[in-house]
Amino acid sequence: MTLSDDELDRYARQIVLPQLGGVGQRKLKEARIAVVGAGGIGSAVIPALAGAGAGHLTIIDDDIVEAGNLHRQQIYRERDIGYSKADLALQFVQRLNHHVSAQPIQARIDADNARDLLAGHRLVIDGSDNFATRLAVSDGCVALGIPLLSAAAVQYQGQVGLFLHQPCYRCFVGDAFDAEDCDSCAEHGVLGAVPAAVGSFAAMLALNSISGVGDSQFGQVHLFDGEKLTWRAMRIPADPACRACGSA
Numbered sequence: 051m052t053l054s055d056d057e058l059d060r061y062a063r064q065i066v067l068p069q070l071g072g073v074g075q076r077k078l079k080e081a082r083i084a085v086v087g088a089g090g091i092g093s094a095v096i097p098a099l100a101g102a103g104a105g106h107l108t109i110i111d112d113d114i115v116e117a118g119n120l121h122r123q124q125i126y127r128e129r130d131i132g133y134s135k136a137d138l139a140l141q142f143v144q145r146l147n148h149h150v151s152a153q154p155i156q157a158r159i160d161a162d163n164a165r166d167l168l169a170g171h172r173l174v175i176d177g178s179d180n181f182a183t184r185l186a187v188s189d190g191c192v193a194l195g196i197p198l199l200s201a202a203a204v205q206y207q208g209q210v211g212l213f214l215h216q217p218c219y220r221c222f223v224g225d226a227f228d229a230e231d232c233d234s235c236a237e238h239g240v241l242g243a244v245p246a247a248v249g250s251f252a253a254m255l256a257l258n259s260i261s262g263v264g265d266s267q268f269g270q271v272h273l274f275d276g277e278k279l280t281w282r283a284m285r286i287p288a289d290p291a292c293r294a295c296g297s298a
């Protein structure tokens with residue numbers, strides 16, 4: 051896949067980076083990425099990926115914009131209240147970068163539809179707000195052999211982890227969260243800048259992973275503490291009894 055003169059000009063400030071270069075930029079252009087959740091995490095991930103020239107974004111969200119989203123979901127405006135987040139995120143991408151294609155899917159991912167919706171992507175980035183969705187996304191990624199970048203933020207805390215095969219996200223959190231309860235922002239609150247910081251970090255990791263910059267991050271989780279303002283990395287052990295990846 052080649053880059054047009056327009057693209058070479060547009061991405062010049064990052065193509066000049068020796069770590070990325072034209073080779074990395076072409077890898078970004080070839081990438082089909084699924085973004086699950088166009089909320090606080092998605093509002094940071096989507097602009098960063100679209101701006102950087104990630105070739106295709108599938109944006110999956112069944113929600114509409116509410117006034118209480120606007121303090122942290124920065125791709126939306128007051129006039130967007132009541133409208134589909136997936137459709138609005140598509141419009142955002144189209145206005146930002148016409149070289150990027152995007153497909154909005156108004157659906158909630160569950161165990162029944164996860165594989166169909168996620169198949170064919172180079173990377174899945176999950177910024178959904180509940181464990182039932184996150185685990186369905188993770189199990190789908192394990193079954194399909196697609197890398198999963200899972201990102202979450204609540205209160206002043208955040209986490210970002212990259213998984214492929216084993217260990218998986220389910221090894222990290224266990225089976226106790228399959229119910230639709232979760233630590234959602236609605237129940238526990240979240241400072242708007244926290245998902246912005248965590249989502250930007252996730253986007254960084256996604257761009258590095260796709261373009262081949264830096265060391266492998268698989269099986270590593272990064273924890274953000276928004277009060278101490280620190281990041282900490284930890285390696286996740288595989289759970290031999292994990293019902294998603296254990297028998298793989």
Ligand SMILES: [Zn+2]
Pocket residue numbers: 216217218219220221222289292293294295296
């Ligand atoms: Zn597992």
